[in-house]
Amino acid sequence: MANDLSYVLVTPYTIAKSRTGGVLSRLLSRTDLELVGAQMFTPDDAFAKEYAKNLRERSPQNHVMLLADYVEQNIAPSGGRPHRSLLLLFRGETPCEQLTATCGHLYTQHIEVDAMSGETVRDTYADMIFSKDNPDVVSYFEPAVLTPRNQDEADDGLRMMAKFLDGKANIVRNLVYPDPSKIEQTLVIIKPDNWKHHTSRPGAVIDMFSRTGLRIVGIKVHRFSLAEAMEFYGPVEAVLKEKLSPAFGKRAKVLLEREFNFKLSDESTKILTSTFGMECAKDQFAQIIEFMSGKRPPSKDDGYRYMEEIKRLDDPKCMILIYEGENAVKKIRDVLGPTDPLKAPEGTVRREFGSNVMVNTAHASDSVESYNREKEIVRVNENSLAKIIREQLVC
Numbered sequence: 390m391a392n393d394l395s396y397v398l399v400t401p402y403t404i405a406k407s408r409t410g411g412v413l414s415r416l417l418s419r420t421d422l423e424l425v426g427a428q429m430f431t432p433d434d435a436f437a438k439e440y441a442k443n444l445r446e447r448s449p450q451n452h453v454m455l456l457a458d459y460v461e462q463n464i465a466p467s468g469g470r471p472h473r474s475l476l477l478l479f480r481g482e483t484p485c486e487q488l489t490a491t492c493g494h495l496y497t498q499h500i501e502v503d504a505m506s507g508e509t510v511r512d513t514y515a516d517m518i519f520s521k522d523n524p525d526v527v528s529y530f531e532p533a534v535l536t537p538r539n540q541d542e543a544d545d546g547l548r549m550m551a552k553f554l555d556g557k558a559n560i561v562r563n564l565v566y567p568d569p570s571k572i573e574q575t576l577v578i579i580k581p582d583n584w585k586h587h588t589s590r591p592g593a594v595i596d597m598f599s600r601t602g603l604r605i606v607g608i609k610v611h612r613f614s615l616a617e618a619m620e621f622y623g624p625v626e627a628v629l630k631e632k633l634s635p636a637f638g639k640r641a642k643v644l645l646e647r648e649f650n651f652k653l654s655d656e657s658t659k660i661l662t663s664t665f666g667m668e669c670a671k672d673q674f675a676q677i678i679e680f681m682s683g684k685r686p687p688s689k690d691d692g693y694r695y696m697e698e699i700k701r702l703d704d705p706k707c708m709i710l711i712y713e714g715e716n717a718v719k720k721i722r723d724v725l726g727p728t729d730p731l732k733a734p735e736g737t738v739r740r741e742f743g744s745n746v747m748v749n750t751a752h753a754s755d756s757v758e759s760y761n762r763e764k765e766i767v768r769v770n771e772n773s774l775a776k777i778i779r780e781q782l783v784c
Contacts, residue, residue, distance in 0.1 A: 516531045605712060
């Protein structure tokens, strides 16, 4: 059973119009492929020309020539400014066929408006407008996404992209703000509960965050090691102990009094809080770590096993996004909603998709200071996408 790689390149216009979430929703929910990599990048003139050249050499058909011209004119920088493109890397059986079917075809003939549908990505987000004066001339063209039609074409494109992306920073910096002092960055993690099935949820979450008006300047698929998860959520452990151990202690007191039919003293309640309550709080922390990394924290008494286990990567997958703009932290937190989905307002991400305080869809930095700490733990400036391509294709 073959596991090939292919890709979808989301165009700068689609990204600028905040359609990234909608595109991703279609790709995740309408294929059985695994998203194994994602990277925002800014193609230069050389990249655009090489990509366009490869398209022209592949086929002399009109729609391919149209795509090649589009790449040179719109993927490349304009006015001295590079533009954001998004590369999505998929693995599975017949990925080119599945992605082509989901992205849709380019129409080179006239289609009545009422005959169009929203079935594919291009049906919904692409445009091809013909000149009224000359019906054979395309006056406006926006393909929304680009994807190879066969595996040879995919392999060639991926080799070119791996070469271009290798060593490049994962955070895009292509815009100069009038007042940079007002600009913040913040980190969002789309958690593992969104990736268990082929669902549109990750894209829907991104779509909800798009209403903040913030720009996505970094994105990557990430798998937490146990060590990363423990460091990332380390500050939460003390909070859980402080808030949950008294609650667990009181609950244990009620259950014991009911079972044995007598009242416990205040001293016994304190002991229950400091022992049973504290153990329960520690277990809640361990559950969070297991949820994010796939493994519970081992005991430090295990020595060598402890050091090996905390470094090992496991199955749960996340997506990390970096948003940028004015008041970025607050804007994202407002759309995300409180930790407990049941207490979150209508229209927030956690109210819409969360289940409980742990399985609550997404994480977002709660301050600039938290963002600065968190981004170092998950290495936001690093992206393994080029490495995945090289390992697959032996570039």
